Amino acid sequence: ASIMSKKLAAGSTHLVIDIPVGPSAKVRSQGEAVRLRKLFEHVATELGIVVDVVLTDGSQPIGRGIGPVLEARDVMAVLRGDPDAPSD
Numbered sequence: 001a002s003i004m005s006k007k008l009a010a011g012s013t014h015l016v017i018d019i020p021v022g023p024s025a026k027v028r029s030q031g032e033a034v035r036l037r038k039l040f041e042h043v044a045t046e047l048g049i050v051v052d053v054v055l056t057d058g059s060q061p062i063g064r065g066i067g068p069v070l071e072a073r074d075v076m077a078v079l080r081g082d083p084d085a086p087s088d
Helices: 002-009 030-047 068-080
Strands: 014-021 050-057
Touching: 002 014, 002 030, 014 030, 030 050
Parallel strands: 014 050
Antiparallel strands: none
16 A cells, blocks of 8 residues: 555556565465455556556565665666676
8 A cells, every 4th residue: 555655646657566475575475466466456446557566586586685775776787788787
């Protein structure tokens, strides 16, 4: 709810939500992830937001950063094609 309310307040009309699934992630089972995805989709529909909920492998870190700022730096490095960007 917090994610969507902030995006809606900022004027977003489209939203991509990544749900990492794995033994050490917040969402630990595929069934729980599917239930959460359906809930996000329902709420988004009611709010008039186009949403794409993606379930990803949360069994290990994808990049090097932990937290929004460091994760954003990883993404920007990948988009810029930096040779030191995370590749896995």
